[in-house]
Amino acid sequence: MTLTVRLNSSENAVTIHGVRSGISMSTHVRIPPPEPFDFNFPHSWCSWVRRFERNRQASTLHEEEGKKQVKLRMYLLGSKGEDVLSSFNLTNEEVENYNVVVARFNTYFNVRTNVIYERAVFNRINQNDSDSVDDFITRLYSQVDKCRYGNLRDEMLRDRIVVGIKDKSLSEKLQLDSELTLERAVTQVRNAELVKLQQKELQESHHPKIVERVQSRPRNNSNSKRCPACGYECLKKQHRCPAVSARCYQCGKFGHFRRMCNVYVSSIERNETESVSDKGYFVGTLQNARAWDKPMATTNKLSRIRTLRRFAKLTR
Numbered sequence: 622m623t624l625t626v627r628l629n630s631s632e633n634a635v636t637i638h639g640v641r642s643g644i645s646m647s648t649h650v651r652i653p654p655p656e657p658f659d660f661n662f663p664h665s666w667c668s669w670v671r672r673f674e675r676n677r678q679a680s681t682l683h684e685e686e687g688k689k690q691v692k693l694r695m696y697l698l699g700s701k702g703e704d705v706l707s708s709f710n711l712t713n714e715e716v717e718n719y720n721v722v723v724a725r726f727n728t729y730f731n732v733r734t735n736v737i738y739e740r741a742v743f744n745r746i747n748q749n750d751s752d753s754v755d756d757f758i759t760r761l762y763s764q765v766d767k768c769r770y771g772n773l774r775d776e777m778l779r780d781r782i783v784v785g786i787k788d789k790s791l792s793e794k795l796q797l798d799s800e801l802t803l804e805r806a807v808t809q810v811r812n813a814e815l816v817k818l819q820q821k822e823l824q825e826s827h828h829p830k831i832v833e834r835v836q837s838r839p840r841n842n843s844n845s846k847r848c849p850a851c852g853y854e855c856l857k858k859q860h861r862c863p864a865v866s867a868r869c870y871q872c873g874k875f876g877h878f879r880r881m882c883n884v885y886v887s888s889i890e891r892n893e894t895e896s897v898s899d900k901g902y903f904v905g906t907l908q909n910a911r912a913w914d915k916p917m918a919t920t921n922k923l924s925r926i927r928t929l930r931r932f933a934k935l936t937r
Contacts (some may be wrong), residue, residue, distance in 0.1 A: 652680050654693065660701045664739070667766045670723075673697070687719035694722070705729060731769075739767040743777070747785040754814045758782065758807060779803040787809055837907040850877040 655672040659665070673694065679685050682690055695702055709729075714719045743764045749755040761781055770777050783795045783806060791813050795801055847853065851864035864878050867931070871882040 630694065638695050652676065654697060657697050657699055658702070660699075663730055664734060664767055666727075666764065670727075688717040690918060691722050694719075734767060736769055737847075740765065741833060743781065745859075746781065748787045754786070754810050757785065758810075761785075779806050782806050784812060785914040788813060832836040846883075848882060852881050
């Protein structure tokens with residue numbers, strides 16, 4: 622198969638002709654120009670110029686006369702670019718010279734770039750918890766071109782990578798290397814991240830997560846159905862509470878049983894709290910099976926609490 626490539630710079634297109642087994646084939650690939658430049662973001666001038674130069678080389682526009690190159694560039698700069706070009710006061714020959722126009726526009730945008738601010742932004746770039754190493758390095762490369770470091774560009778990138786990575790142990794290790802270069806720093810931080818990802822996958826494969834199936838059961842809300850007067854489930858309409866006309870033996874009031882009396886319950890809870898700090902021992906004698914009906918000889922409060930509990934069971 623024989624291929625012939627022809628570039629058409631007038632249309633920013635590439636035409637590929639091929640012949641195979643006597644059959645002629647032709648493919649027309651159009652290379653779109655970069656997006657128009659936005660003057661509201663002058664700091665993006667350098668990145669836009671790089672994209673335009675790549676397009677100019679790919680479409681063989683650089684082989685055309687300078688006048689045609691200037692026209693395409695000014696078309697992408699829009700009306701604002703035309704106003705800026707007019708402010709340069711160039712002669713007719715200079716306007717058609719692509720290199721002269723490019724140099725004047727670079728000077729125009731470089732003056733409006735706050736280098737101190739751009740360097741401050743560069744020195745504050747750190748690797749976040751959600752950033753990969755490649756994301757972090759890409760942000761550094763896109764910002765360093767705005768800082769005009771010149772010959773110190775690679776060293777500043779290397780230093781920012783070493784200081785800005787989130788792996789502090791690796792950062793300390795790289796700082797001890799007196800012969801560390803930018804290329805070696807990028808390679809080591811990428812390899813370290815790759816090893817950690819591989820180790821994580823191995824650990825997950827050897828220790829799979831155990832998912833427990835928990836069946837939710839309805840809670841027993843029987844206490845919420847108990848009557849606050851008698852303690853039984855008598856809140857339904859067809860039942861009548863037996864404690865309506867009953868008199869409490871604890872407080873003497875009508876309308877509830879003694880075991881549901883607030884005074885009686887609070888006294889038991891108070892005695893239980895006080896018995897926690899009591900270190901005495903139970904000493905007593907039961908006279909018969911109904912010993913709680915008779916006085917008992919005790920030496921501490923614990924026996925009285927037990928007596929109250931037995932009596933409460935009896936009255937239920």
